[in-house]
Amino acid sequence: MTLSLSPQDAWQPLPAGEWNADAARHLLRRAGWTAQPAEVQRATQEGLAATLARLFPPQPPLLPEPAMIQRNEVERMDLGPRYMQASPEEKRVLGRQERERSQAAYLDMSVRWLQFAAQPDNSAFQKWVLFLSDVYVVGFEKVHRAPLIYRHFDLLARNALGSAPALGKAVSHSPAMVLYLDLAENKREAPNENFARELFELFLLGEGNYTEKDIKEAARAFTGYRLRPGGEFVFAPRQHDMGVKTVFGQTGYFTGDDVIDLAYGLPAAGIWLPRKMTRFYLSDTPLPGAYLAALGGPWRASGYDLGWLTRSFFGSRLFFAPEFRGNFIKSPVQFYLALLQDLDLDGVPLPRYVVNPMRQMGQVLFDPPNVRGWVGGRNWINSGSLAARRTLVESVFRPINPESLTADELVEIRAAGAAGRDHFTVTDATLEPIAGLDPAAAVQSLTSDFLPIPPGPAFQDSLQGFIAAGHPNPQENLRRVRRALITILESPDYQLC
């Protein structure tokens, strides 16, 4: 990729004269999920700085703790004493019940997070939290305890726009992380290196910026981290290795928090998160080191202020450069949420209608494949995942068949209806205004509303011919407009943002 700006110019603020509807669409698609016309208009009028202040607010709305998570925590506390007295057979049953409850709470949380993130006012910030969770990875499959996964996300959200070292320390105390990377198994007399290694390699610095010795010494500093039975983090001083450690050439009686500060003392720490951001938000192609250093230096000087980083990154000339427009592949989460927002739909509040498609598209929420997180970009796409995206599109044009639902699911659907959040399916009313247009105008309207780049002439022509073949029969015309829209949403260009 040829970059149109020098490293020195790349992170300068976008000049006011270059802020327009196209730029707003780009910002909304990349920082959030998609560019709904009303949101584009609002952002264009507000200006870039005000829009960024709104997308990344000082007091962002947080996902309320789902009732099933609360219940699961209480149930787990109650389980403790009963479990102690149970026979082996009863223990197996209790254990299985607890796993099932945790699993159900986890699925419910997945649905709720998606619904929360689908609200336009939450989109950019929740995507930022998703990004942070793709750096500071924990996975449900290993942690198993849904409430701890919720707390990890809550902790990321609460620290998402503060100082990065504070976030890093909070992450190291996150109960889910303690379980995920075996911190509780890290003992004074027998250090477990898992956390220290991933902290340096994947969370803070990147390979090549530390030695095996640094890992071994750092692991000693992270001893004494424990969880109470209820899952709260606790520091056990008697389990902590009080000895002298040498990390990054510095020697002292370091604690885990000290080690995180030491890591942030290295210039590599300034480059690591911006590097991850470019990969998550901009392009599969890594930015050359000079560009990362040009952002990393000032970020470091800001005291590693994450709010500063979002404003500088999303407000930069580089972010809006032509080489980054309309050419990045949506993640499955973004594909799903953009589809809901573009079609003005509510998400179906049933895990199997949401979590299964996500899995088939290759992204299971709260459960990245490993500690490195999702690879993303072109790796999202293969013939299987593309088929899953197409299946999802088809599904939102089909009404839900109530007979296929379980009793519990019917209750959920009725509750959504009572709350006025049951617009799950694209209806004829959505399509009729487009069907009223002549074929050329209908294609123009459909493609400009939904695609980030104009489609090629052959596709436009064939769509136009396809719609025209339905005239003048109104029913057939409407059917063909619907099919044309489905095809557009299944097309390669709709996978891009």
Add this chain to the structure above:
Amino acid sequence: MASNNPTPFLPTTRREFLSLTGRGIGLLAFSRFAPSFLVKAASAAVPSPEKDRTILVLVQLAGGNDGLNTVVPFSDGNYRRLRPTIGIPDDHVLRISDTLGLHPSCTAMQGLFHDGKLGIVQNVGYPNPNHSHFRSTEIWETASASGDFLSTGWIGRYMDNACAGRPGADSHDPLAVHINTLNGEPETFIGQREHPTFGLLAGGGGRRESEETRKLLETIASETGAPNSEEGFLQHTLMDALVTEGKVQNILGAYRPAAAYPANPFAASLKNIAALIAGGMPTRVYFVSLNGFDTHVNQADTHANRLKTLSEGLAAFQHDLEAHKLDGQVMTMTFSEFGRRPSENESKGTDHGTAAPLFVMGSRVKGGLHGTPPALNLPKNQDVTYSTDFRSVYATMLENWLESPSEPVLNGKFATLPLVV
């Protein structure tokens, strides 16, 4: 940090892949992370089926398999010293020699061993071992030296080499397909990381409407996006997927396995590979991944479970191939990014280590033990030193199985092992 490409040993451009598959040297992957050859080129140009071609199936044991508890040196006092709590007791191991035994989960593999269809290459590794999952995986996949960073993989280079100077064919046929089996049961959600699923496209309005969409999409997929652009990449993938969908579905749907496969995603992947081989696909290399081997804590149950999955899946696959008389054509080989530390940690688990044994399976494998076992007279927390370079195993597969010179692929000369009969 590893590159973004999860499996860098695969070809990286569609043209590269087309020219390769044109010669009947395709790849097929079954893993959560489709290797990039799939991502880059699901289209395959297919020559007339060449049923006598040898086929290599690569089985990745992701996470770093604990070799010492897989092929257990049960009579070695050092093993008992290093593994005081998680060591496999003498009377539990499945003996394969006077000094070695398989993990008790591996009864099916013990049977293969006794039938001479399973070879074990002991203590495979490389100099200056790296303990990072990602870097060490990359080293195995690119067949690089520890300090070198290669952008191509060993299978990719094999294909380069095999196809140099030959014209590529150009048709759409199901060669490189990521097959996803739709599993409609939400209860199975827990822990099912690898879903070897084939995404059947459920058309919204029945067959006619699916056909309409397919025709329209074909017009856009045949448009040419800018070379190397994301749009062009998506168009190619879509076109390939459209053509592939029906064909692979037919092959898998019609397949009647002649062995009972266990009900797990790994075995399902192997069954699908058997189906595609039996269906006459000209694919030369298949890739399937089994994960969960990163056993830092309380490893006994996890590891036993993983090995059982591996052992039973491999045996079912071998028996199925035999019943279909395809076994003479197929060689299966496992690999893992590293073994684990000989001394157990305080969490009844093991940390990242270095060399480990790997398995080769097939009717034309020279069964039994190959290479030498690791020396275990080690102080606590020291790693074993490898005795067979993994590139020697690759050289053997290239020279003696895929019938390709190994030196240009491996960028050096590595001795071959007597693994192929």
